[in-house]
Amino acid sequence: MVIMRLLLLLLLPLPAAASTDSEAWQALQEGKAMLLMRHTHAPGSGVSSGAVLHRCDTQRNLDEQGRQEAIAWGNRLKEHGINQARVFSSQFCRAQDTARLLDIGKVKPVPALNSFFLTRERRSLQAEQLKRFITGLEPGRPVILISHQVNISVLTGRFPAAGEALILAFPLENRPKVLASIRP
Numbered sequence: 001m002v003i004m005r006l007l008l009l010l011l012l013p014l015p016a017a018a019s020t021d022s023e024a025w026q027a028l029q030e031g032k033a034m035l036l037m038r039h040t041h042a043p044g045s046g047v048s049s050g051a052v053l054h055r056c057d058t059q060r061n062l063d064e065q066g067r068q069e070a071i072a073w074g075n076r077l078k079e080h081g082i083n084q085a086r087v088f089s090s091q092f093c094r095a096q097d098t099a100r101l102l103d104i105g106k107v108k109p110v111p112a113l114n115s116f117f118l119t120r121e122r123r124s125l126q127a128e129q130l131k132r133f134i135t136g137l138e139p140g141r142p143v144i145l146i147s148h149q150v151n152i153s154v155l156t157g158r159f160p161a162a163g164e165a166l167i168l169a170f171p172l173e174n175r176p177k178v179l180a181s182i183r184p
Contacts, residue, residue: 033167034168037073040067099146115150164182
């Protein structure tokens with residue numbers, strides 16, 4: 001009997017979490033929230049010192065797993081009624097490829113979404129630039145941002161896995177309100 005009660009207690013929060021996620025998706029559809037995603041799987045970590053922004057051959061890139069994750073994310077967005085969105089991405093190839101493979105809108109590069117892994121002294125400046133960019137977005141269609149772990153961690157205090165996304169409430173607060181965290 002005690003085990004049965006414990007099992008019931010463990011199951012009780014699940015419907016509430018599902019409800020919260022569905023409310024987060026609804027807010028995203030209505031333009032009351034944005035989706036901030038770490039690029040999908042790219043083997044390795046960080047940015048190599050020889051990486052050049054506009055030369056994919058010098059960077060970590062998506063592998064087949066990463067490409068499939070990005071396509072699956074695009075399908076997930078469409079299943080939630082998000083067929084068109086304003087898509088903004090880091091200029092790094094792995095982020096641009098993730099954004100393109102979502103197939104829900106033209107991808108616009110935004111330098112404030114670029115990784116500052118090798119230039120940690122830019123952390124505060126770049127976080128402020130990103131906040132200003134987000135704050136300046138006009139209301140309307142859903143917003144999707146593709147960035148990197150370091151950027152997302154500084155903005156939200158969370159450490160996202162590759163392909164993980166956070167749905168953040170608009171307007172953006174000093175410490176953004178995370179409505180949902182969604183794994184790939």
